[in-house]
Amino acid sequence: MSASNAGAQAPVSRPFAVTHRAVLAITLPMTLAFLTTPLLGLTDIAVAGRLGDPSALAGLVVGALIFDFAFSTFNFIRSGTTGLTAQAFGAEDGTEMQAVFWRAVILALGIGAALILLEPVISVLGLLAIAPDADVARATRTYLFWRMFSAPFALINYALLGYVLGRGQGTLGLVLQVVINGANIGLSILFGYVMQGGIAGIALGTVSGEAIGAIVGLAVVMRGFPADERPSRRRILDRAGFVRMIALNRDIMIRSFCLLGGYMLFTRLGASLGALTLAANGVLLNLFMIGGYFLDGVATASEQLVGRAVGAFWRPAFDRAVKLTTLWALGLSGVLTLAFFLAGNGFVDLLTTDAAVRATARPYVVWAAVSVLAGALAFVMDGIFIGATWSRAMRDMMILSTLLFAGLAYALVPILGNHGLWLAFDLFLGLRGLTLLAILPSRRRQTFQRFAPA
Numbered sequence: 212m213s214a215s216n217a218g219a220q221a222p223v224s225r226p227f228a229v230t231h232r233a234v235l236a237i238t239l240p241m242t243l244a245f246l247t248t249p250l251l252g253l254t255d256i257a258v259a260g261r262l263g264d265p266s267a268l269a270g271l272v273v274g275a276l277i278f279d280f281a282f283s284t285f286n287f288i289r290s291g292t293t294g295l296t297a298q299a300f301g302a303e304d305g306t307e308m309q310a311v312f313w314r315a316v317i318l319a320l321g322i323g324a325a326l327i328l329l330e331p332v333i334s335v336l337g338l339l340a341i342a343p344d345a346d347v348a349r350a351t352r353t354y355l356f357w358r359m360f361s362a363p364f365a366l367i368n369y370a371l372l373g374y375v376l377g378r379g380q381g382t383l384g385l386v387l388q389v390v391i392n393g394a395n396i397g398l399s400i401l402f403g404y405v406m407q408g409g410i411a412g413i414a415l416g417t418v419s420g421e422a423i424g425a426i427v428g429l430a431v432v433m434r435g436f437p438a439d440e441r442p443s444r445r446r447i448l449d450r451a452g453f454v455r456m457i458a459l460n461r462d463i464m465i466r467s468f469c470l471l472g473g474y475m476l477f478t479r480l481g482a483s484l485g486a487l488t489l490a491a492n493g494v495l496l497n498l499f500m501i502g503g504y505f506l507d508g509v510a511t512a513s514e515q516l517v518g519r520a521v522g523a524f525w526r527p528a529f530d531r532a533v534k535l536t537t538l539w540a541l542g543l544s545g546v547l548t549l550a551f552f553l554a555g556n557g558f559v560d561l562l563t564t565d566a567a568v569r570a571t572a573r574p575y576v577v578w579a580a581v582s583v584l585a586g587a588l589a590f591v592m593d594g595i596f597i598g599a600t601w602s603r604a605m606r607d608m609m610i611l612s613t614l615l616f617a618g619l620a621y622a623l624v625p626i627l628g629n630h631g632l633w634l635a636f637d638l639f640l641g642l643r644g645l646t647l648l649a650i651l652p653s654r655r656r657q658t659f660q661r662f663a664p665a
Contacts, residue, residue, distance in 0.1 A: 225303060225523035229531040234512045234539055237376070240385035242508030247392045254396045255413050258403045267410045269343065270350020274410075277337030277351070278358050282365070283471070285322050287463035288315055289369040289376075290514065291456060294597045296377025297518025301525075305440035308378070312432070313447045314456050315370035323363025330359040350410050357414035364421035371428035379515050387428050395420030455600075462602035466593075469606075469613040473639055476617060480624050480632050488629050491572035494563055495579035498555065502547045502583030506590040509540045513594030521599050526659045529599075533651070536591050544587035551580035578633030585637040588644025596647060601654050608646040615642055 255275065259268040292315040299307040326333070334355045338348050368391055375383045399416030402408040408415065446452075481492040516532035551558070555576035559569055596605040616639035623631030 222302070222524040224525050225301065226525050227301075227519070227523060227528055229516050229520070229528050229535060231535060231539075233379075233516065234509070234532075234535050237379060237381035237512035237515055238508040238539065240381040240508075241376070241511045242505050244385045244388035245504040245507050247388060248504075255399055255403075255417075258400055258413055259410060261404060262409055264350075264409075266344075266346035267350050269347040271354055271410055271413065273337075273341055273343055273347060274351040274354035274358065274414075276341070277333065278355060280337070281326065281333050282362065283467065284464060285366060286369065287460040287467065288319055288322075288366055289373040290463055290597045291315070291460045291602075292370050292373025293377045293511070293514045294459065294518045294600045295456060296374050297379075297515045297598055298522035298600065300378050301519035301522025304522075305437055306442045306446065308374075309436055309440060310442040310447050310449070310452060311377075311456070312370065312374045313442070314453055315373060316367055317447075318456065318460070319366035319370050320363050323366045326362040327359050330355060333359075354410050354414050357411050358417060361414075361418040361421040364418070364425040367425040368421060368428060371425070371432055374432060376511055376515055377518065379519070381511075383431070387424065387431070390427050391420060391424030393420075394423045459600055459602045462606040463597065466602075466606045466609040469609045473613050473616055473636075476620060477632065477636050480620055481629070484624075484629055484632070487567055487571045490563075490565070490568045491575065492629070492632075494559055494568065494572050495575055498551045498558065498576075498579040499582040499586065502544065502551070503586070503590070505543055505547060506540055506583075506587055509536055509543065510590045510594035512536055512539075513591050514598040517595045517598030518600070519598075521658060524659065526655070529655065529659070533595055536594065537588070540587040540591040541584075544584045548580050548584040551583065552577060555580055575629060575633055578630070578637060582633075582637050582640060586640035586644070588648060589640055590644075592644050592647035592651070595651070596654075599654070599658060601658075604650055604654055605647065608650065609643065612639060612642040612646055615639070 255271060256268065259271040262268070292311060295311045296308055299305075299311055334352055337355070338351060343351065368387070371387060372384055375387065395417050397416075398419045399413045402412035402416040402419070403410070404412075406412060477492070478489070482489045513532060513536035516536065517529060520526070520529035520532055556573055559572045559576065563569060563572075593605065596602065616635060619638055620632060620635040623635050625631075627634065
């Protein structure tokens with residue numbers, strides 16, 4: 212049975228077991244892969260910092276911020292591809308798996324080309340929003356011009372990662388991420404520092420690294436495509452398949468915008484409390500971000516296992532995947548919360564030497580530590596809903612949670628100050644998970660009953 216025409220007839224159940232080992236086989240390598248990502252930014256900053264030009268360093272920071280903001284809009288290609296591939300994998304439909312992959316690549320190339328063409332507009336809008344001085348703006352434009360050429364390759368890498376994760380190949384996903392990130396780091400150092408290419412060289416290093424990752428990834432993935440399961444051009448360009456992928460990706464994009472809006476509101480209200488509070492909150496949010504890298508690994512496991520269970524039409528595997536990934540997320544977040552609670556002050560001291568910022572941050576360390584536990588359920592529920600391709604429900608619950616967060620924040624900040632802001636933020640994270648958990652039973656019932664014969 213094809214995953215794309217699953218609604219046409221009652222599917223055949225394909226039982227399989229979900230174990231702790233299966234969860235960890237994806238969680239551990241992908242956690243390591245996600246943890247390598249911050250090394251890219253640190254390397255670029257280190258190289259730019261050795262150019263002897265403060266404007267170049269500032270331009271890189273601003274340019275990377277603008278690029279990441281524009282580019283993060285399209286990170287749905289990874290998660291959307293994972294969910295659809297996992298369902299085809301569960302249905303044992305190799306042809307549909309390949310078709311999903313090629314649709315994602317086509318989408319990646321189209322969006323990547325559009326980003327290159329729109330680079331001047333993105334650059335202008337970004338500089339208007341941040342308003343740096345003339346020298347920094349000049350460096351920013353240089354960085355963005357060259358860096359934007361990485362967009363098609365980077366998006367193809369998202370499609371590649373989504374495909375291998377959808378098949379449960381967490382180790383291969385880690386290898387591909389190491390190749391991409393390793394090439395990025397090495398070539399940015401080579402072009403930017405050794406060959407004295409400056410900020411343009413750093414950007415070209417990233418472009419080259421993404422291109423190498425895409426070439427290697429395509430070669431590895433395509434080598435594993437069985438010839439007898441190769442989809443026709445008509446199958447790849449199937450309108451229903453593309454509509455399903457675009458609708459899924461649209462909902463994930465809206466969800467991401469709402470999440471970004473929540474973070475921006477947190478930053479805006481923190482800024483209203485003064486520069487020291489803003490700086491302290493920025494330092495403390497790193498605790499949540501570090502926790503997020505670990506929880507993303509569990510969320511990825513839930514995407515694959517839940518998607519496979521839906522494609523296999525096997526509810527016992529679905530229930531087991533939900534239970535185990537939730538347990539791992541809560542357990543891991545509990546350990547991280549305790550560690551951050553005990554070592555949070557030392558972490559703050561590591562990130563900043565400013566005595567005033569340190570003193571301002573310390574009363575709120577407990578809130579930052581709790582944020583990891585508060586957000587654990589949201590991470591795993593996002594993975595479950597993406598794997599099951601319940602994107603519309605996930606989008607709607609995110610919109611609701613964001614609106615509730617805004618109301619709570621504006622109500623609590625005037626009364627409790629920054630404590631109120633952190634309380635509202637932690638409640639926002641908790642609401643994201645709880646609202647999805649509340650509707651999960653009904654969505655599960657619909658998914659596993661809708662194909663049952665009358």
